[in-house]
Amino acid sequence: MTLDADTILSVRNLRTWFRTKYVTAKAVDGVTFDLKRGQTLAVVGESGSGKSVTSLSIIGLLSRPGAIESGEILFRDRSEKVQDLAKLGPRGFRAIRGREIAMIFQEPMTSLNPLYTVGDQIGEMIALHNKLDRHEARKRTLEMLQAVEIPDAKNRLDDYPHQMSGGMRQRVMIAMALACNPSLLIADEPTTALDVTIQAQILDLLRRLQEQMGMSILFITHNLGVVAEIAHEVVVMYAGQVVEHAPVIDLFARQKHPYTKGLLACTPNAARDLEPGGTRKALYSIPGSVPPITNLPPGCAFAPRCEYAIDACHAMPPSLTDAGADRLSRCLRSSEL
Amino acid sequence: MAAIATGPGKTPNLLKRLLARPTSAAGLITITLVVLAAILAPLLTAYNPAQLSIVNRLSPPSPEFLLGTDDLGRDVFTRMLYAGRTSLSVAFAVVIVASLLGITLGLIAGFFRKADAPVSRLIDALMAFPDILLAIALVAALGASAFNVVLALGIVYAPRMARVVRASTLVIRELPYVEAARALAVPTRVILFRHVLRNITSPLLVQGTFIFAQAILAEAGLSFLGVGISPDIPTWGTMISVGRQFMNSAGWILFYPGLAIVVTVLALQLLGDGLRDLLDPRLAKDI
Incomplete structure (x- = not known):
């Protein structure tokens, strides 16, 4: 090999x-x-x-x-x-x-769980892989949302997926995928x-x-x-x-x-x-x-x-x-x- | 898409929309009144449910005894209220037990392909027994007590819950967000509870309501047949069982508890139908 x-x-x-x-x-x-x-x-x-x-x-x-x-x-x-x-x-x-290795999919509409806020879902990924506490995970989540250029990221953290457009959701998916670098x-x-x-x-x-x-x-x-x-x-x-x-x-x-x-x-x-x-x-x-x-x-x-x-x-x-x-x-x- | 997306703020909407439909509103209001009557029993009546009064035995409904008295002179109205406490709480406990068992089995069958066949056959086998017969057999094996009645009926109704959970899980399992969660190494238990179970609560709520109604009937049936909760504890079923002997001379002993069962079960069915109409078509359409 x-x-x-x-x-x-x-x-x-x-x-x-x-x-x-x-x-x-x-x-x-x-x-x-x-x-x-x-x-x-x-x-x-x-x-x-x-x-x-x-x-x-x-x-x-x-x-x-x-x-x-x-x-x-x-x-x-x-x-x-x-x-x-x-x-x-x-x-x-x-x-x-x-x-x-991370993966993003075709359907940004259904690739997010409808019952949790986007901040919650990105935070889950971050907490899962990095052993951070809630506060730190949230801070890192915000950084990720800013990295994928979601405007007004601070206020969109607590949005549910249905409140976002397809493009925004795909950005969220990318943020989730790249959360652990x-x-x-x-x-x-x-x-x-x-x-x-x-x-x-x-x-x-x-x-x-x-x-x-x-x-x-x-x-x-x-x-x-x-x-x-x-x-x-x-x-x-x-x-x-x-x-x-x-x-x-x-x-x-x-x-x-x-x-x-x-x-x-x-x-x-x-x-x-x-x-x-x-x-x-x-x-x-x-x-x-x-x-x-x-x-x-x-x-x-x-x-x-x-x-x-x-x-x-x-x-x-x-x-x-x-x-x-x-x-x-x-x-x-x-x-x- | 809209339905999946209505996660937040669903509960207040749901209540409002249930009340907007005459049938489900009637069901919801009636069941609320029945529950309140059971809880507030001591405030609604001056009598003790076990208080004997030989002088007044088998007296017909009158201002003194609203719904008459039974063969031992106990006030039927009072006993009915207290019996409601037992019947409702037994039925509620049955829903809890059936849900715990059913959700566990259903999630296993729906999520893990290899487990599907054996678990589904177990569910089918349990469903093949007539409800009451299986309950009688289980109570006979376990011994008659309130706890065992709950356990037996819980086992009897678990397969219904399990089927609903399995079917919904099969759908959710294939959704992109579950695959996305897997692709990002979310542990299976987190996927199961956070991503699958949370998204199938609507059909569970509907099924739970129907099981509640069925359990009230089944508990009454078991008590009537004498294999249920001890006859000393008033339940609607035991009251009917006692009243049967005086059916021709003192019909009120049997009639009013019977009416309580009919009204409660009907109210629960109406509520369940309403819930299903509000929740299920949207699920079917969107997933």
Whole structure:
């Protein structure tokens, strides 16, 4: 178990399968990536591509029948000790969750308990992990609310979640997650349920907090626009596998996998889609849909939807290969793209 | 969303809204009066419930004995008030015992997947017995005393509470805030009590009201059958049991305690229905 000094998380050949009596769903099938200290890695993909299962595997919150089949999840904690989270038991995870790895979720509306004030809930986290008394915990809670830039934080401490807007609640969630200064934050589509303007604020906030606190972020999203805002590196997933891995600037400059190309073409862009004459260009959509992971085609999983597919694509699943400077692609024709 | 969000200030609203509906208002007011009558019994009557008066035995209702006297000349009205104390407090204790047992079983079954099947089968098995039969069997095994009646009825009604708790827990368990709490390493016991139990109090309140009503009936049934609380202690059930022998000649001995049971149970049912209408549809809609 060796890890480069500047790498905080290394997922290696992770397979998380959901086995039932009749079928085995290979939700995550051989995913490999590294996350560097203080950086943001975005995991992009459609629903069902395995991005959320990857994040749940890392924090040990898989629910049955999902289980890690094989692979390693190496994590370097604050004391520089490297552990394999794939083999960690519930007790080990309790020591890591919150303190070392924290997570925020998509639904800020339901991610807070409606019966307690936000101050109460953040305070609970702080008291739980830091052994502070009530007064100190409250002081620290206030600091956290100020850190996530909630206006008039002092008076919002005793607000109940329903008194806050979605954006404010997501800020509260972030405050809760960062209360114990974790070194890794897993953000599972944290801006999906928010208005576009609020999305930008939250992304901005996350970026600023990352600079201040130096944590690494694993950012799960299906929105490439968000990726451009926050990520350093991007992993594109399709049907449980990584199909492309590249630094963010290179990825947007040139896509080395037809799926990434398609995803990018699907992103609405006001300037591009609305022509001067007032006519609208139809927004591109990738034909077909993600195949069920219990019944993947024999060759490349994307081949049936791919306009670049050749006979060889349908014959054998391609492997993830080097596609130039610091990037990988799972496509036979990556050099032609 | 609105309902989940109405945590604070729910109680005063609830009371006001219960009183705004004729049926639940009638239930709430009636049950309050019954409880007050039981508590204030010594102030409402000049007699002692155990005071014998052979001269006045089996006398019909009159200004002197409002609801008549029984075969030993004891004032029926007085006994009814004091019997209410026993009946109501036994029933209340049953709700407490049934809730403690039911909440424990329900939380275990609902929250821990592996425990679900065995605990649920135990609940099903208990529910398969007719209420009174199981209560009689338990009292017979434990011995007849007020404590054992409470315990037996508590066991009989615990499965109902457990089912409600389990069903609600299954829903809450999957909510993002429970997952978020897990992701941040909140201990299971804190999740169970703070995040799950606190959020299912509404259906528990409704179920508790119904169990209260059922327990009054069941306790009366047990006393009537002679397997309940000692006949020396007046309860509505024992009064009916005694009155049965004089049903044709002195119907008032049996009629008024019977009426007390009907009115109390009806009031509790109305209150429970009102609570359910106010609390449950919102839960169903929002979770």
